Amino acid sequence: MKTKASYVLPLTVLIFLFTIEISFTRSITLNVFLVGSIMVYLVWQRKLAATLMALFLPLIPALATFWSVYVNGSGLTDAWILFSRTFAFAGLGILFLVGIDLEELLLKCEEMGMPKNFVYGILVVVNAVPEILREVSEIEEASLLRGKKLHFWSSLVYVKVIFVAYSFKNRYTEAMYSHGYDEDGTRTHYERLVTPRWSWLAMCLYFVVSHIVWLIQS
Template sequence: MMDASIKIILALLISLEISFTTSISLNIALIVCAIIYLLCKRVNWKLMLYSIFLPILPAFGSWSSLYFYGTGDHIHMSFVLLTRIFAYIWIGSCFTFTTDIDKLLKSLEQNFRLPSTFVYGVLAAFNFLPRIAQEVKIIRLAARMRGEILHFYSPQIFFKAILTSLNWSNNLAQAMRSHGFAEGATRTHYHVIKIPIWNWFVALVIFIAVQIFLFMSPFH
């Protein structure tokens, strides 16, 4: 198992690199490798389909913008962007489909010294994700009962969201403190997450392989 924080660092580095390079073949190679990785991990096929269909519109949008409105090397660039957007999605999926925020934050805390106030604060808030989705619906429904329709550009919807965040954060922080969470105190860990050396090694090999591919590939 690759460690979650290594995975996200690698994903960020590679996606940053393909934001600035213009190699179609590298983008395609990354997509293929990501798909193979996800197949090996036996990711749910519905999630895989999601990663195929989701980027179609933005990818097509970027492709057609450059293809029809660009100048100079725009035909090549339009296909770079098309493949780049799919590469972003699939590289992202390698992270989001195979690990979770819990593992990531705990690894960041134990291996990268992220302060525990941040780790557990963010974690507490992320556990509210389903309730937040619900709350957005409630805010809009409550307004509709008063005959108002809230759009995403209505200040009220954001104001209500901020009010709710303030309330919940007070309650959550109090609840955590009453359960013994002390800010800045040293903690011991029940789940000790140590990053094995081979994780760093694999990450380095992948990163170097990307560079070699970029410079050696006859196709761009």
């Protein structure tokens, strides 16, 4: 059996913990520390588009929140807290989007005991999305040949997408059973995902350091 190092679980846990924490804490320092760390990570991973998205996507909501709280709320401190929190939430979301392989995360959860039927059901949906988008593109092109332009609000598009997805369901089901899938059988793994211990230690260290910085500045 092959093994592969996987870091998605510690990173997912870290993102989840910070998402919960900054929802209930009033710390500008922690928010800024998170945003800075995420920016450094994205630059290190050479994710230029994600870095620019993390910088500019939350800018308008953050400014709107800042102005609303500053003018009608409880003052400048709360305005800065919500301003920085908006960037922190956006950064965590973008980090999850570009830093987490959803398929790898689901397979890791399945190895840890998550029901396999649930995992493979989600994987089927994830892997079918590109095919569904291709079918939608073909539907739009066929409509143009008939002199009709379909917009994203056209109900015909969604009806046809439902039929396409339903046909894919049957095809994927037949493919899985033809490859020996058994809903009640024991799952075997061609490749097992192994999370190195140092990745958990690194996660704990980062969590502790972020709180030390927070306590020093508070």
